[in-house]
Amino acid sequence: MIQMKPYVKVELTFIALDSNGLLSQANNGEIRERMEKTIEMEAPIRRSLLYKRVINSFGLVKVGSRISPLFDSIAQTLDYPTTEDSDGETVFHNGKEEDFFRPSPDPEDRYSYQIPSSEAASCLIYIISSSDKNSMTKSQLYRDFIKTMGWEKSGGAIEKLFSSALSDPRIKRSGNGRFIK
Numbered sequence: 150m151i152q153m154k155p156y157v158k159v160e161l162t163f164i165a166l167d168s169n170g171l172l173s174q175a176n177n178g179e180i181r182e183r184m185e186k187t188i189e190m191e192a193p194i195r196r197s198l199l200y201k202r203v204i205n206s207f208g209l210v211k212v213g214s215r216i217s218p219l220f221d222s223i224a225q226t227l228d229y230p231t232t233e234d235s236d237g238e239t240v241f242h243n244g245k246e247e248d249f250f251r252p253s254p255d256p257e258d259r260y261s262y263q264i265p266s267s268e269a270a271s272c273l274i275y276i277i278s279s280s281d282k283n284s285m286t287k288s289q290l291y292r293d294f295i296k297t298m299g300w301e302k303s304g305g306a307i308e309k310l311f312s313s314a315l316s317d318p319r320i321k322r323s324g325n326g327r328f329i330k
Contacts, residue, residue: 161206254299270317
């Protein structure tokens with residue numbers, strides 16, 4: 150049974166470092182610990198959002214071309230499985246990514262393009278199975294998806310996430326194209 154859970158953003162202690170401080174490799178252990186804590190709290194999580202959480206905790210805004218290889222090498226040592234979704238982006242997960250979803254109405258927490266398609270698919274399954282109807286049209290499902298995720302308006306990134314989620318094999322369609330329980 151799919152569950153709706155609150156989205157809980159990891160809280161990492163702020164440590165002021167510049168990019169040279171990160172690149173010195175003296176802080177690799179701290180970077181690894183922050184990655185692990187973020188994964189434990191927010192999984193499934195896109196690699197880009199994982200890196201953003203960690204880099205922001207050091208007072209830096211983005212992972213650039215100099216820091217990205219360091220973060221990639223540290224991430225490869227983590228003992229968490231990864232998957233790729235239809236966007237080709239790697240997603241870290243905790244092995245239970247298909248049994249819940251987390252609405253994220255506040256873009257300060259995460260944007261729609263930072264939500265794994267498997268999590269969006271879980272939301273769609275939740276909507277379909279919770280409906281009092283036996284089937285739903287694509288437009289009905291889309292409207293309910295936006296509402297359930299807590300968004301006030303639609304846009305290209307949400308449409309892309311929705312379309313990607315529809316390709317999940319757990320989502321069932323009838324012969325006439327309606328979505329069914």
